[in-house]
Amino acid sequence: MPEVVFPLDSNKKFTDQQIVGHNRWHPDIPAQVRVKPGDVFRVDCREWFDGAIQNDDSAEDILHAPLLSVHTLSGPIAVEGAEPGDLLIVDIVDVGPIPQEDSGPLAGQGWGYTGIFAKANGGSFLTDQFPDAYKVIWDFRGQVATSRHVPGVSFTGIIHPGLMGTAPSAELLAKWNAREQALIDTDPDRVPPLALPPNPDSAILGSLSGAEFDRVAAEAARTAPPRENGGNQDIKNLSKGTRIFYPVFVDGAKLSVGDLHFSQGDGEITFCGAIEMGGFIDLHVDLIKGGMQTYGVSENAIFMPGNTEPQYSQWLAFSGTSVTLDGEQRYLDSHLSYQRACLHAINYLTKFGYTPEQGYMILGAAPIEGRLSGVVDIPNSCSTVYLPTAIFDFDVRPGPGGPHQIDPGQGVPKASF
Numbered sequence: 101m102p103e104v105v106f107p108l109d110s111n112k113k114f115t116d117q118q119i120v121g122h123n124r125w126h127p128d129i130p131a132q133v134r135v136k137p138g139d140v141f142r143v144d145c146r147e148w149f150d151g152a153i154q155n156d157d158s159a160e161d162i163l164h165a166p167l168l169s170v171h172t173l174s175g176p177i178a179v180e181g182a183e184p185g186d187l188l189i190v191d192i193v194d195v196g197p198i199p200q201e202d203s204g205p206l207a208g209q210g211w212g213y214t215g216i217f218a219k220a221n222g223g224s225f226l227t228d229q230f231p232d233a234y235k236v237i238w239d240f241r242g243q244v245a246t247s248r249h250v251p252g253v254s255f256t257g258i259i260h261p262g263l264m265g266t267a268p269s270a271e272l273l274a275k276w277n278a279r280e281q282a283l284i285d286t287d288p289d290r291v292p293p294l295a296l297p298p299n300p301d302s303a304i305l306g307s308l309s310g311a312e313f314d315r316v317a318a319e320a321a322r323t324a325p326p327r328e329n330g331g332n333q334d335i336k337n338l339s340k341g342t343r344i345f346y347p348v349f350v351d352g353a354k355l356s357v358g359d360l361h362f363s364q365g366d367g368e369i370t371f372c373g374a375i376e377m378g379g380f381i382d383l384h385v386d387l388i389k390g391g392m393q394t395y396g397v398s399e400n401a402i403f404m405p406g407n408t409e410p411q412y413s414q415w416l417a418f419s420g421t422s423v424t425l426d427g428e429q430r431y432l433d434s435h436l437s438y439q440r441a442c443l444h445a446i447n448y449l450t451k452f453g454y455t456p457e458q459g460y461m462i463l464g465a466a467p468i469e470g471r472l473s474g475v476v477d478i479p480n481s482c483s484t485v486y487l488p489t490a491i492f493d494f495d496v497r498p499g500p501g502g503p504h505q506i507d508p509g510q511g512v513p514k515a516s517f
Contacts, residue, residue, distance in 0.1 A: 106144055125321040126320035131178035132177070134177070138384075147376055149169070156513075172358055214238065245363055250512070258364070336366065347401065413490075414489045469485070
C-alpha cells in the first residue's frame with residue numbers, strides 16, 4: 101500500500117483530524133502535505149457532508165443537509181517544483197470505499213447514498229418536476245450496488261472522485277468572484293440561486309486561524325461548481341487508470357481531492373446524484389514544465405480515461421429536443437433537451453412499476469451515458485440518455501407482452517416539510 105499522506109480517522113469529525121483539510125478555494129490556504137514528482141501516495145477522503153447523512157429510511161437529513169460546509173476536501177497537497185504555467189500530471193492508481201470498514205455509520209463503510217435536494221435547498225436538474233427532498237441508500241458488495249429503495253436494479257459502479265483540482269491564483273479567484281456575482285445580480289432573489297458567492301459561514305481553511313482566516317474566508321470561492329482549475333467536475337470517467345493534466349496556477353500546485361462516488365450517471369442529475377461515499381484514492385504525480393503554453397492548456401484539465409469501466413453492450417436510448425413541457429420552442433437549448441430525454445426515460449420506467457422518484461434515482465446513480473447528439477439543426481438541439489439494460493433484473497426492452505411489472509417495495513423516502 102502506498103504511504104498515506106493524508107489520513108482520516110472514521111471516528112472523528114473532519115475538523116478534528118490530525119491534518120485538517122478545507123472546503124473553499126483560495127491560493128493562501130497552506131499546503132498540508134508535500135510530495136515529489138514521481139511519488140505514489142494514498143489520500144483518505146471524507147464523504148462530502150462529513151457524516152451528516154444517515155443509513156436509514158428518512159430523507160430529513162437530505163432536506164436539512166448543511167450545504168455551506170461542503171466539500172470536505174483532502175489537501176492542499178504541494179508538489180515539489182510545481183510552478184505557474186506547468187501542467188500537473190495526476191494518475192489515479194486506485195480508488196475505493198473506506199478500506200477494511202465494511203459496516204458503520206459513515207457513507208463509504210459498505211454503503212452510500214443518492215439524494216434529490218429540495219428546490220429551496222439547491223434543487224436538482226429536474227427541480228421543477230421533483231421539488232422535494234428524497235434519499236436512496238445503496239449497499240456495496242464488491243463493486244456492485246443494490247438498494248432496498250429501488251428494487252430490481254444492480255450495477256457495477258465506476259468509482260471516481262467527483263472533485264479534484266489545483267488552487268487558483270489570486271487573479272483567477274478574483275475573476276471567479278466577479279463573474280459569478282455579476283450573474284447573481286441579474287436575479288438576486290432566484291430560488292435556487294444562480295451562483296454561490298463567498299460565505300465565511302462554515303468555512304474550513306486547513307491550518308489558518310485568526311485574522312488571516314477571516315480574510316481568506318471572506319474571499320474564498322465555494323467548491324460547488326467546476327471551474328478552470330478542475331474542481332467539482334463530477335466526471336464519472338475519472339476512474340482507476342485515468343491520467344489527468346491540471347493547469348498549475350500557484351507554486352506547488354496545491355492539489356486537493358474529495359467527493360468520492362461509488363457510481364454516477366452522466367450529469368449527476370439529482371445534484372446529490374452520485375452514490376456518495378468516503379474512501380481512499382491512490383495517486384501518482386509528475387510535472388510537465390511549461391506545459392500550459394506548450395499544449396495550449398491554459399484552463400480546464402484534459403484527461404485520458406481509465407480502462408477499468410464495466411463493459412455494458414446493450415442500451416436503451418431516449419432522446420429529447422429543446423421544447424419545454426408546455427410546448428414553447430427554445431433555440432438549440434442542450435440543457436433543456438437533456439432534461440427532456442431524462443424525463444422520457446423516467447416516464448418509461450414508471451410503466452414497469454417504478455415511481456417517478458425511483459426512475460430519477462436510477463438515472464442519477466447508475467452508469468448511464470448522456471450525449472449531445474445534435475447541436476446544429478435549428479431550432480432543436482437533440483440530447484440522448486443511454487440506459488444499460490443489463491442493470492435490471494428483468495427485460496426492460498419494449499416487447500409484444502407489455503412491460504414487466506415490478507413490486508416497487510417501500511419506495512424512495514421523502515422528507516416532510
